[in-house]
Amino acid sequence: MSSVDVRVGERLIAARDAVGMSQRDLEQYSGISQPTIHRIETGRREASILELSALADACGVLIADLQGNSTVADRVLCAGRTNDTGTQALAAYMIYAFGLSQRLDELGVSAAA
Structure with a gap:
């Protein structure tokens, strides 16, 4: 069983909050369902690289920002x-x-x- 990095979810919440989006707003702009966003944010599900890309684009951040490795x-x-x-x-x-x-x-x- 792989472990999910809950910090990705925390960073996603921070990025979403920074632009004033709800999970429903993020669903609309990213094409990823609100329940999936909720599971990613709470650390119950790992996001694929394609999902991270869509979520990052919708929030105006880089994938590396969500992964925590932006330099x-x-x-x-x-x-x-x-x-x-x-x-x-x-x-x-x-x-x-x-x-x-x-x-x-x-x-x-x-x-x-």
Whole structure:
């Protein structure tokens, strides 16, 4: 019997909450049923890589963020003139964009001309 990493579910809840989505909203945007999302979030079911991809895309995060092995934030330094919510949101978006770029590079998707 394989063990399920309950931290994936915790990270999914945090990502979903960060964008203000309910499990039903996430179902709509990811195509994964609400009961399945609930089981993943509570650690009663492991998510496949395809499910993680759909859930991550719907929440605007990377698969690595849900798996807990994203290193992009560790390698990016963001500086702003203020420490307000807008600046923090922009920094989070930039980290996401850099991570997405890294993922596309890993998949061999070339940059658009």
